[in-house]
Amino acid sequence: MKWFGQFSFKTRVFLGCLLVALVPLTFSSVVVTRLFTASINRQLAMEGNRQLEEVSAKLTQLFENCEKACEAFTADGTAARVMIDKDAIEMQKDLYLSLYQAVQEIYSSAQFSIYDSGGKLRFTTDTASKNSALPIRWGLLKKAQEARGITYYRTDPYLPGTDKNILMQGAYSLENSHGARTGYVVLDFSRENFDNLLNGFYSSGDTFLVLDSHQRPIYCSSPEYGEKEINDIIFHGVSGHEGEKGREVYTRYLWTREPSQGIYVILRRSAPISAEAIRTMGTVSILLSALGLVLCLMISGALSRGIAQPVSQLDKAMAKVKRGDLSIRIHTNRQDELGRLTESFNQMTGDLQKYLEDTVQKQKDLNKTTIKLYQTQLNPHFLYNTLDTIKWNARINQIPEIAILAENLAEILRRSISSRPFITLREELETIKSYIEIQKIRFTGRFLYETEIPDQLEECMVPRMFLQPLVENAIIHGLDGCENGYICIFADQKDGVLSISITDDGCGMDKEMVDWINSDNPLKRDGHLGLYNVIRILKIYYGQEYGIRAEVTKEGTTIALRLPVQREVTDV
Amino acid sequence: MRLSDSTRKRWPAVCALSLICCILLSSCRLETGEQPMNSQADLVVYSVQENGICEPIVKEFEERTGFNVKVENGSLEELLKKLEDGSGPYGDAGEAWDVVFGVGIETLEEKKEYWQAYESPENPFIAGAFRCEDRKWTSFSACPLVIMYNTNVVTYREVPAGWSSLLEPRWKGRVAFVDPGLSDIYSSALATAAYTYRGEGDYMKQLADNLEYGSLSSLSEVNSGILDGRYSLGVTIEGAAQALRSGGADVDYIYPKEGTTVLPDGAAIVNGCPHPEAARHFLDFTVSKDAQRILVSDLNRRSVRMDVPPLPGLSPVNSLPIIDMDLKGLSREKKEIQKQWNKVLTVYKRRTGG
Numbered sequence: 001m002k003w004f005g006q007f008s009f010k011t012r013v014f015l016g017c018l019l020v021a022l023v024p025l026t027f028s029s030v031v032v033t034r035l036f037t038a039s040i041n042r043q044l045a046m047e048g049n050r051q052l053e054e055v056s057a058k059l060t061q062l063f064e065n066c067e068k069a070c071e072a073f074t075a076d077g078t079a080a081r082v083m084i085d086k087d088a089i090e091m092q093k094d095l096y097l098s099l100y101q102a103v104q105e106i107y108s109s110a111q112f113s114i115y116d117s118g119g120k121l122r123f124t125t126d127t128a129s130k131n132s133a134l135p136i137r138w139g140l141l142k143k144a145q146e147a148r149g150i151t152y153y154r155t156d157p158y159l160p161g162t163d164k165n166i167l168m169q170g171a172y173s174l175e176n177s178h179g180a181r182t183g184y185v186v187l188d189f190s191r192e193n194f195d196n197l198l199n200g201f202y203s204s205g206d207t208f209l210v211l212d213s214h215q216r217p218i219y220c221s222s223p224e225y226g227e228k229e230i231n232d233i234i235f236h237g238v239s240g241h242e243g244e245k246g247r248e249v250y251t252r253y254l255w256t257r258e259p260s261q262g263i264y265v266i267l268r269r270s271a272p273i274s275a276e277a278i279r280t281m282g283t284v285s286i287l288l289s290a291l292g293l294v295l296c297l298m299i300s301g302a303l304s305r306g307i308a309q310p311v312s313q314l315d316k317a318m319a320k321v322k323r324g325d326l327s328i329r330i331h332t333n334r335q336d337e338l339g340r341l342t343e344s345f346n347q348m349t350g351d352l353q354k355y356l357e358d359t360v361q362k363q364k365d366l367n368k369t370t371i372k373l374y375q376t377q378l379n380p381h382f383l384y385n386t387l388d389t390i391k392w393n394a395r396i397n398q399i400p401e402i403a404i405l406a407e408n409l410a411e412i413l414r415r416s417i418s419s420r421p422f423i424t425l426r427e428e429l430e431t432i433k434s435y436i437e438i439q440k441i442r443f444t445g446r447f448l449y450e451t452e453i454p455d456q457l458e459e460c461m462v463p464r465m466f467l468q469p470l471v472e473n474a475i476i477h478g479l480d481g482c483e484n485g486y487i488c489i490f491a492d493q494k495d496g497v498l499s500i501s502i503t504d505d506g507c508g509m510d511k512e513m514v515d516w517i518n519s520d521n522p523l524k525r526d527g528h529l530g531l532y533n534v535i536r537i538l539k540i541y542y543g544q545e546y547g548i549r550a551e552v553t554k555e556g557t558t559i560a561l562r563l564p565v566q567r568e569v570t571d572v
Numbered sequence: 573m574r575l576s577d578s579t580r581k582r583w584p585a586v587c588a589l590s591l592i593c594c595i596l597l598s599s600c601r602l603e604t605g606e607q608p609m610n611s612q613a614d615l616v617v618y619s620v621q622e623n624g625i626c627e628p629i630v631k632e633f634e635e636r637t638g639f640n641v642k643v644e645n646g647s648l649e650e651l652l653k654k655l656e657d658g659s660g661p662y663g664d665a666g667e668a669w670d671v672v673f674g675v676g677i678e679t680l681e682e683k684k685e686y687w688q689a690y691e692s693p694e695n696p697f698i699a700g701a702f703r704c705e706d707r708k709w710t711s712f713s714a715c716p717l718v719i720m721y722n723t724n725v726v727t728y729r730e731v732p733a734g735w736s737s738l739l740e741p742r743w744k745g746r747v748a749f750v751d752p753g754l755s756d757i758y759s760s761a762l763a764t765a766a767y768t769y770r771g772e773g774d775y776m777k778q779l780a781d782n783l784e785y786g787s788l789s790s791l792s793e794v795n796s797g798i799l800d801g802r803y804s805l806g807v808t809i810e811g812a813a814q815a816l817r818s819g820g821a822d823v824d825y826i827y828p829k830e831g832t833t834v835l836p837d838g839a840a841i842v843n844g845c846p847h848p849e850a851a852r853h854f855l856d857f858t859v860s861k862d863a864q865r866i867l868v869s870d871l872n873r874r875s876v877r878m879d880v881p882p883l884p885g886l887s888p889v890n891s892l893p894i895i896d897m898d899l900k901g902l903s904r905e906k907k908e909i910q911k912q913w914n915k916v917l918t919v920y921k922r923r924t925g926g
Contacts, residue, residue, distance in 0.1 A: 135870075137862045137865065137866075138632060138862055138865070139632065142636075142862070156627065156628050156631050157627075158624045158627040158628050159866075159871075160815070160819075160871075161870055214634045214641070215640065216631070216634075
């Protein structure tokens, strides 16, 4: 079956269709023809054997009847006496009478004659003239002398004295009461007798052949057959050869042997269906097969093309996709599975293309952010030193506010330009603390700041400077105009998600702002760059499911951040 | 390769299907026919005899003994060829011959080495001339050569008298004769005629001339040729002529006055035959009184037995003009004759350019 796999898909579909359509057709036509002829032959043989049985039984019956007739005729001994006593005309009349009576039953089957012991004809029921003498030292009478009952004898066609019309003779020795032979009863079986006997047992195509116990022909139901044809039939019967092989329907040769006299009967049955008809059957089935082949070629060709064409189109398109051409689309009008498959392919390449473009855009955005970040790191040491100078000058000049401002600013600056994108939550909170210190000086302690962070969460890694914009928001916008404001940063962990909330009890937030924060992908917004950046950072770093939610209640505003709990930072 | 995997899985189904097909197809085959009839022969006879003689004898033999006899008919030429081939006396059916029947005695004498010796109990009744000295063969019948003529075309004044009558110019082209190369009878006839010829010139040359260098190929052609008048007269055997005459045909025959030959035929048992017992029975039967009687009364042959007289109206063998040549002489003469005849024909053909 390996070779089959080497063909292309189209060829395989084609060959498969062809096989499936042709093999059953051819096979069934062959089987039907063969079964048909076989059953006919079987029937032929069975019927022939039955006919043979019947003929054989009929022959046996005939022989029995002849025997009976002879016995009845000779039982009283008159016949034997008349042979010797030639003068008694009265007795001769009686003899004829008893002769006719005895043979009544088999009158149509045989002619009776009586020959005296010297072989001379004395009485006969045969109306035709016949030989007046039979040799007693040769042939029939010689055979009868040595046998009891009736002896049957095939007449010898080569002997000049033989009546050609008589095919078989039987002889019955006529003996008087002392056991001396006085004559013979001779039965003649002519061609007509045989015709009568076998009539109705065979149809026109059949031939019956009756052979004597030495297998020499006695009678042939086809009178036109010469020696050659008869010998041919005997040859087939003897050798058991079936005639005319290779023609599907045979001429059958059947035979049987009549049990009492050993006479053979051969029946030659010619086929009821001529070889011509068989040939026609063969031709028709071949033509049907040819028609089937043509139809098959057409349909399986169309089918295989219909299946294989879209598949090969898809195959080629896929090869292009592999090379990176995502713009490829296959046009199809089909509504079936292959049509849907093609459409799915089109959709898939479209999606892939869009996704690729998105990814490229994201990368560009990231690059832009990074560049911006780098720009902010310019000349940090100069700024530190300056701030340090400011701090020490303030200490010297006893202006502690400025010293605190400068110190915390330097701290925030260091954090904000650090090259590490992620820092621990503790570090971030320290930054916030610095920021609060500065803001407390700005707003002269109008608010209270608290953190509520569990110790184990302090080492969580978080993006750098991501809380600062929110705290700034809370101080600048939330506590705007408030005396004694309150800001609390609260962290919690649940199911690997770190929640950090920044709550203020200020004036709250307008609705539009809340919606903007809570939307999935908030657009850039003027005046809220810090907040926007925090949202973007969370989304980019951790994915879409993390981010910020805002909640405004009567007590104040809570901004909740959701991000995964990470003890160490994986590469971004 | 997925597909071929699945097809491999389907293999058992495919195999089962094809098996079923095979069984179905083979069941359509005809059961072989009935048993053949028993055809075992108890005796195989190779006969060069005419069917008309052979068949009744064989039939009666079968009837009396109950044996099954197989008769193979053939020509003397074939018989000799097969004997000389050395491949053994095997017939067409591969059966060994037990008996050769109807072969001329001089041929039997000549091929002695192929026969088994057997002396029939009937031997004492056989006339001395037809007895084999070393019991190699048993004679069966005798048939003198005669000249037969059609009484419608041959007037009583023209009735032939002897061998020399065949040379008469009025019968030019009207003499029926078989090529001596083809028939034992005619080579014997020619030998006899040439042997007894006392006239001028070469008998053979003159005869060939009178036959117009045309000859027939079998005895039956001669008989039918004379019977239907194509030929006026010809050489045949007594039996055939007698059969025609007693059958009422317009023919008559004479025994040549110069002397004729009685051609005896006979039977012999082949060396190493498979059924020697049956063969001996057959030989006994052929010379039995019953067989010889029927030979005379119905088959128009002469008996080789001394106690079976010819039919009334036929002269006994003793009173026939028989030439004084023994079998060996005749056999020698025949070979010579055939050679000469061929020479005559060759000369003629060369002359006519045919």
